[in-house]
Amino acid sequence: MAEFLQFFFSGLTVGAVYALVALGFTLIYNSSDVINFGQGEFVMLGGMSTVFLAAAGMPLSLAAFAAIIITIAVGLALHRLAIEPAGDASPVTLIMITIGASIFLRGAAEVIFDKRFHSLPPMLGSAPLHIGGAAVLPQSLVVLAGAGIIVVLLWLMIDRTLLGKAVVATAVNRLAARLVGIDTRRIVGLSFAISAAIGAVAGVLVTPITLTSYDVGTLLALKGFAAAMLGGIGSALGAVVGALVLGMLEAFSAGYLSSKYKDAIAFLVILVVLLTMPQGLLGKGKIERV
Amino acid sequence: MAHRLAGLAVIAVIAVLLPAFFPSAYYTRVATLVFIFALAAVGLNLLMGFAGQVSLGHAGFVGIGGYSVAIGATYLGMPTWLCIFVSAALSGLVAFLVGRPILRLRGHYLAVATLGFGVLVGIVLTNEAAWTGGPDGMTVPRLTLLTWQVRGADAWYWIAASTFLGGAMLALNLNDSPTGRALKAIHDSEVAAAVLGIDVSYQKLAIFVVSAIYASVAGSYLALFNGHITPDVSGFLSSIELAAMVVLGGMGSVAGSLVGAAVLVVLPQTLTVLHEYEHMVLGLILMGFMIFLRRGIVPSLAGAVARRRP
Amino acid sequence: MTILETERLSIAFGGLRAVDEVSLAVDSGIVFSIIGPNGAGKTTLFNLISGLYTPQDGRVRFGGDDVTGLSPHRLARRGLSRTFQNLQIFFRMTVLENVMVGRHRHEGAGIWSELLHLPSVGRCNRNTREAARAALARVGLQGGADQLAGTLSYGALRRVEIARALASEPRILLLDEPAAGCNPVETQELDGVIRSIVNDGITVVLVEHDMRLVMNISDRIHVLANGRTLTEGTAAEVRSNAAVVEAYLGAHGVSEAAHAVR
Numbered sequence: 001m002a003e004f005l006q007f008f009f010s011g012l013t014v015g016a017v018y019a020l021v022a023l024g025f026t027l028i029y030n031s032s033d034v035i036n037f038g039q040g041e042f043v044m045l046g047g048m049s050t051v052f053l054a055a056a057g058m059p060l061s062l063a064a065f066a067a068i069i070i071t072i073a074v075g076l077a078l079h080r081l082a083i084e085p086a087g088d089a090s091p092v093t094l095i096m097i098t099i100g101a102s103i104f105l106r107g108a109a110e111v112i113f114d115k116r117f118h119s120l121p122p123m124l125g126s127a128p129l130h131i132g133g134a135a136v137l138p139q140s141l142v143v144l145a146g147a148g149i150i151v152v153l154l155w156l157m158i159d160r161t162l163l164g165k166a167v168v169a170t171a172v173n174r175l176a177a178r179l180v181g182i183d184t185r186r187i188v189g190l191s192f193a194i195s196a197a198i199g200a201v202a203g204v205l206v207t208p209i210t211l212t213s214y215d216v217g218t219l220l221a222l223k224g225f226a227a228a229m230l231g232g233i234g235s236a237l238g239a240v241v242g243a244l245v246l247g248m249l250e251a252f253s254a255g256y257l258s259s260k261y262k263d264a265i266a267f268l269v270i271l272v273v274l275l276t277m278p279q280g281l282l283g284k285g286k287i288e289r290v
Numbered sequence: 291m292a293h294r295l296a297g298l299a300v301i302a303v304i305a306v307l308l309p310a311f312f313p314s315a316y317y318t319r320v321a322t323l324v325f326i327f328a329l330a331a332v333g334l335n336l337l338m339g340f341a342g343q344v345s346l347g348h349a350g351f352v353g354i355g356g357y358s359v360a361i362g363a364t365y366l367g368m369p370t371w372l373c374i375f376v377s378a379a380l381s382g383l384v385a386f387l388v389g390r391p392i393l394r395l396r397g398h399y400l401a402v403a404t405l406g407f408g409v410l411v412g413i414v415l416t417n418e419a420a421w422t423g424g425p426d427g428m429t430v431p432r433l434t435l436l437t438w439q440v441r442g443a444d445a446w447y448w449i450a451a452s453t454f455l456g457g458a459m460l461a462l463n464l465n466d467s468p469t470g471r472a473l474k475a476i477h478d479s480e481v482a483a484a485v486l487g488i489d490v491s492y493q494k495l496a497i498f499v500v501s502a503i504y505a506s507v508a509g510s511y512l513a514l515f516n517g518h519i520t521p522d523v524s525g526f527l528s529s530i531e532l533a534a535m536v537v538l539g540g541m542g543s544v545a546g547s548l549v550g551a552a553v554l555v556v557l558p559q560t561l562t563v564l565h566e567y568e569h570m571v572l573g574l575i576l577m578g579f580m581i582f583l584r585r586g587i588v589p590s591l592a593g594a595v596a597r598r599r600p
Numbered sequence: 601m602t603i604l605e606t607e608r609l610s611i612a613f614g615g616l617r618a619v620d621e622v623s624l625a626v627d628s629g630i631v632f633s634i635i636g637p638n639g640a641g642k643t644t645l646f647n648l649i650s651g652l653y654t655p656q657d658g659r660v661r662f663g664g665d666d667v668t669g670l671s672p673h674r675l676a677r678r679g680l681s682r683t684f685q686n687l688q689i690f691f692r693m694t695v696l697e698n699v700m701v702g703r704h705r706h707e708g709a710g711i712w713s714e715l716l717h718l719p720s721v722g723r724c725n726r727n728t729r730e731a732a733r734a735a736l737a738r739v740g741l742q743g744g745a746d747q748l749a750g751t752l753s754y755g756a757l758r759r760v761e762i763a764r765a766l767a768s769e770p771r772i773l774l775l776d777e778p779a780a781g782c783n784p785v786e787t788q789e790l791d792g793v794i795r796s797i798v799n800d801g802i803t804v805v806l807v808e809h810d811m812r813l814v815m816n817i818s819d820r821i822h823v824l825a826n827g828r829t830l831t832e833g834t835a836a837e838v839r840s841n842a843a844v845v846e847a848y849l850g851a852h853g854v855s856e857a858a859h860a861v862r
Binding site for chain 2: 650651652671672673675676677681682684688689690691692693697700701702703704705707709711714715716717721724725728764765768
Binding site: 085086089092100226263274275 | 391392401405575
């Protein structure tokens, strides 16, 4: 039982990180039909920037804040300089552009930072809590709480503010949104900015547990995407559900089966979902299938 | 209308004359690598450029081709030259099994599914260390043809160049044939192709298998040429590089595949001083071309030349 | 002889019965038109007959054989061809290449001959090119064969699609709104093209909104409304059928039209 709970909490924690990446995907996909592979790099930038800024002397919370700002700037730049100029490109072209962007960001991180693993001090101390026989790091709870808060804030924004309505309108029908006066370019830019912020926060929160390095972005992006697909691309709730399921699948298979193939789970999930239920668990996205 | 093989003849002449200009074996090595990757790129071009089916996981087949040779020669005692054929057949089989379900997908769903496939191959190759040597890879015996053990960049240059020319010729022949037209039709409108009697799923699967075989042979050559192979050869980045070669050079252009391979193989070599910037440059190239020069180098040049003519 | 018939063909999307128990029979060698107001299910019916959709109920018989649910390419091999309402032209190819694709089911070259470009492939290419040119001539487009398809006008592209379908030497040709977007001159030319196609023994089934074309050229007209058959008959019979008029104009529209005539 203790073992089960152990895997449960670790699955929940990693699932929370995937959820933030998946939410970022969903937000951008909904407003612009772009599958943004740079999403993982946002997480990496959040963690790595904080580490290096703190090492340079900045107080930790300021460094974290600055890292989030930097990542938001990167997200906006990605939209303005790479996505916008592509105009009406096909989905595949757009994916390749974001893949190019993620490779570029990874390469830049390699040069600007370094190739080693880095950590951050945990926010609530490092003494593990004991819950039902499982040892849970306090940072895990921070990650879960953080993810939860972000999900709620996002929901409040979408549901309760005029800006949120504009985002939804853009997602549903871009042309119609423009016809009623919504500046869809700014809305898409905003969704990139928000996704970047979400990713950066995830990076800051999870680095004390999983460490960070210049190349954590790629795998995270792929797994976040798998989670979004599993939940149903286009559905924010689906993104969270899919991510938690994926996190659990990874933790339990690593624990009970083989930890070598932990990373393969996400890709198997991608293939299985695409081939059997492309709309995902809760999804309503457009599927192109013969 | 120029003969379909005219361009290829030009490339063949260049390929024959080029070694005379190489100051050292290093250049021969680089040129060999260009031809090997160009071979894989031509195969991928058949799939992406002609038939319009994107694959972001094709390095998976390169890996299968390379590791089958390594494992077959090292553990199963098979002669290396035979391994090349067996791995091609194996890759073809994998492509057939994987392709049937996957090719029902379109657009970015197909892209991600193929991506997933490629990464999965990489993960298996990394994990099954008993056979594959794990993340550090394994050594590969030298290619032996009858009694001649192929060593040295020069011999490999001719092998790689002639195989590329052969593969390119097959592709160009296919281009000017009913199947070539059928593939290009599928690219533009699957439904129209179907009502004209084209068995779309069969054609897509067939070209997927063919392109996998191209990649596999390239992978086998890579392993035998280098004498060593690591799982990176099958990784996400390698698949993206392959796709980038096709896109850069020009989708649907066989000559373009050579150009794309040349750019992406030579560039990191010229940037050895700036080796750290390799990924940044690759990312910039990919973004730049997909945003501004989507048609690729060769078609854009051809278009510019055509517009100049009175 | 009945070349094509459907028997209580039905399909529903979600809760909407797009085609509801439609039965029709087409004699060979005639022009058979399917008309009806927007949303009547005409294109859906075409898609069912040409294998793009699988019916949930009912049968399709072609040349006496039950072909229900066969995929489009199998139907094509049996001699059923069609054009599309929303132009499915191969824009990356030239006009000639577009029509050459239409010859696919008559090209027998095997993959190995193609890879090696054996003489048989060269011959096949030449025959295909000739047949394609002939098909283009039949629709009056022999001039622009080597132009990129994307440079042609809408009306011309419609004719390219017809030429492409003709190149496959069908027994029956389904034309989905060929006059859509055509000016009166182009529609007149289309009339001539369709007549010449029928003269060659090919049965034509037409979905069309242009009533003048339909009334002039059809041997039989089948009227659909709300997915169901309203009536069928000769042009004269259909034209004077009150129910047809009402379906197009609506009951209110009929009384308005009556006012207008007076």
